[in-house]
Amino acid sequence: MSRIKKQAVFSALFLLTFNAFGQQHDITEIKGKVAKVIRENFNEKKIKDSTAIYSFTITIKVVNSKGKQQVVTAINNPIVDSFFEGLDKLKEINYAILLGKHKYKSFSFKGYILVYDSKYGAKVISSPTIPQSLSYLFLKDETDVENLGNIVIEYDKKIYN
Amino acid sequence: MGKIKEIINRLGGRSDVHIRIYDAPFTTNGYPGQTSGTYWTKDPVTNEITSFNTNIILSQDLLLTSSQEHIAAVLIHEILHAYFRENTGKAEQFEGLDHQTMVNDYINPIAEFLTSLYGISLTDATAIAWDGVSDTDAYKNTSNFTVGSGTNATTISKEDLQGINSNYVAKSNGKGKGLCQE
Numbered sequence: 429m430s431r432i433k434k435q436a437v438f439s440a441l442f443l444l445t446f447n448a449f450g451q452q453h454d455i456t457e458i459k460g461k462v463a464k465v466i467r468e469n470f471n472e473k474k475i476k477d478s479t480a481i482y483s484f485t486i487t488i489k490v491v492n493s494k495g496k497q498q499v500v501t502a503i504n505n506p507i508v509d510s511f512f513e514g515l516d517k518l519k520e521i522n523y524a525i526l527l528g529k530h531k532y533k534s535f536s537f538k539g540y541i542l543v544y545d546s547k548y549g550a551k552v553i554s555s556p557t558i559p560q561s562l563s564y565l566f567l568k569d570e571t572d573v574e575n576l577g578n579i580v581i582e583y584d585k586k587i588y589n
Numbered sequence: 590m591g592k593i594k595e596i597i598n599r600l601g602g603r604s605d606v607h608i609r610i611y612d613a614p615f616t617t618n619g620y621p622g623q624t625s626g627t628y629w630t631k632d633p634v635t636n637e638i639t640s641f642n643t644n645i646i647l648s649q650d651l652l653l654t655s656s657q658e659h660i661a662a663v664l665i666h667e668i669l670h671a672y673f674r675e676n677t678g679k680a681e682q683f684e685g686l687d688h689q690t691m692v693n694d695y696i697n698p699i700a701e702f703l704t705s706l707y708g709i710s711l712t713d714a715t716a717i718a719w720d721g722v723s724d725t726d727a728y729k730n731t732s733n734f735t736v737g738s739g740t741n742a743t744t745i746s747k748e749d750l751q752g753i754n755s756n757y758v759a760k761s762n763g764k765g766k767g768l769c770q771e
């Protein structure tokens with residue numbers, strides 16, 4: 429291989445690697461932004477004082493309509509839905525890198541919330557209720573749904589004086 | 590750097606720690622301050638804590654007429670509750686132990702911090718530092734309290750300690766700075 433060809437191949441490989449790293453960085457950044465919105469818009473005051481476990485999946489549906497991004501978000505657990513405020517900020521994130529050449533794509537973000545009663549050990553979670561509590565970690569159809577991350581929220585209801 | 594200043598800097602300098610401080614007409618249980626609404630967010634795969642959040646509420650009813658020194662002591666007390674939660678990541682492990690830990694490890698640091706902040710005597714600052722932990726056995730079972738440490742340590746009776754603290758709580762008998770500049 430001539431020296432010029434070798435240089436060309438090396439440059440192409442370098443650019444490919446650089447682009448791959450760059451894209452990976454962008455994807456991580458988008459995932460970080462989604463996680464941040466979810467973390468920062470949890471309203472703990474909405475949760476009643478009782479030992480409990482809640483699970484949820486947030487779905488983010490993104491449509492590229494004539495170069496413009498349209499986003500629809502939803503939480504599959506109606507109780508948990510009331511624990512979050514301001515999730516509309518998820519619509520302000522630019523998902524273009526994740527969307528790629530697709531016109532439409534669905535994403536998910538899963539989590540569960542553990543609530544510790546204000547009196548430690550006063551109540552326990554009834555084991556027969558756990559399957560129902562955890563059922564919201566799953567969607568009816570997860571085909572082509574890309575997961576953007578997971579979260580656990582541990583909430584202590586105790587008041588310290 | 591003092592222990593209390595280190596804790597304040599540690600909590601204040603981190604973007605993943607969110608401590609909101611409010612004032613409200615009253616606290617839930619009628620105390621001058623409370624720390625509540627504590628939650629951690631974690632990565633379920635790595636179990637790494639991604640954020641710590643809590644609320645400190647100060648009672649307007651009890652503190653508006655109090656001295657700056659007492660209010661500062663109440664705030665430090667609540668910050669220590671927050672610090673213990675942030676530091677352990679597990680609420681239940683420290684159930685009931687917070688005040689005991691404050692008595693064992695933090696009375697002198699709180700007193701030194703208040704002395705450096707307001708220029709009051711170490712005896713006065715120690716009396717204020719004991720406020721809020723009177724439910725501990727160490728407080729109930731002691732009739733004389735140590736002021737300072739090492740060879741310069743002195744003692745003060747419980748009666749005198751309570752008297753000094755009451756003066757700062759009520760801003761009476763010439764003790765304590767008011768909320769407005771005097």
